[in-house]
Amino acid sequence: MLKWCRANDIPVRTYSEWAEILYGRPTDPTVNVFPDIATDLNGDGSPDGLSLGSETRIVEEAPEGSTASLAVPGNCQACIVRDLGGIEKGGNTFSLRMRGPAGGKVQARLTSRDAKIMTEWLTFEQAVGTAWQTFAGDVMIPAKVSTITIDIRRRDRAEADLLISSISFAGGASE
Numbered sequence: 001m002l003k004w005c006r007a008n009d010i011p012v013r014t015y016s017e018w019a020e021i022l023y024g025r026p027t028d029p030t031v032n033v034f035p036d037i038a039t040d041l042n043g044d045g046s047p048d049g050l051s052l053g054s055e056t057r058i059v060e061e062a063p064e065g066s067t068a069s070l071a072v073p074g075n076c077q078a079c080i081v082r083d084l085g086g087i088e089k090g091g092n093t094f095s096l097r098m099r100g101p102a103g104g105k106v107q108a109r110l111t112s113r114d115a116k117i118m119t120e121w122l123t124f125e126q127a128v129g130t131a132w133q134t135f136a137g138d139v140m141i142p143a144k145v146s147t148i149t150i151d152i153r154r155r156d157r158a159e160a161d162l163l164i165s166s167i168s169f170a171g172g173a174s175e
Contacts, residue, residue, distance in 0.1 A: 008041045029170070030170050030171060033170065034168055037058065037068050038068035049084075051081075052070070053072065057071045058071075066166045069163040077153050080150065083113070084147055087148060091140060091141075093139070096135055097132050099131065099132045100158070100163055101159075106125075106155065110149070111148060111151075113145075118140075120139050122137035122139070152164070
């Protein structure tokens with residue numbers, strides 16, 4: 001295990017060192033806690049920390065600043081992140097970039113473990129098909145919520161793939 005961690009640039013620390021790193025320093029609420037779709041440290045062909053929809057593929061075509069995108073066919077799940085931790089209470093921003101056919105629509109459902117406490121829906125629609133567009137929506141995280149599930153789905157039936165990249169969930173939105 002130690003050999004694998006070192007080979008994959010995963011830091012190895014003692015419990016007290018991790019405790020200091022995790023709890024002994026102020027947090028930066030603007031850090032993106034959504035898993036990087038280009039990171040696959042265990043080599044299983046799927047990004048670490050999220051599950052791809054059955055028809056979604058990882059492609060190298062991506063906007064500047066990103067190294068990969070999700071290629072999502074019409075009307076199917078792009079990906080899901082279950083029990084995402086490290087989230088900030090209060091105002092947060094969920095954002096992504098997409099490119100594809102005009103009218104391409106993505107819907108993100110953000111829920112707490114107990115959906116009665118928090119369920120937010122964000123819908124983004126591609127206006128033009130040739131350029132990368134950035135979309136963002138504010139999400140309020142109640143004080144009782146420690147983790148959320150983010151389910152991202154394509155909600156149109158166009159035949160061409162819709163590319164989704166630069167997915168982010170970070171604090172700092174106005175409350």
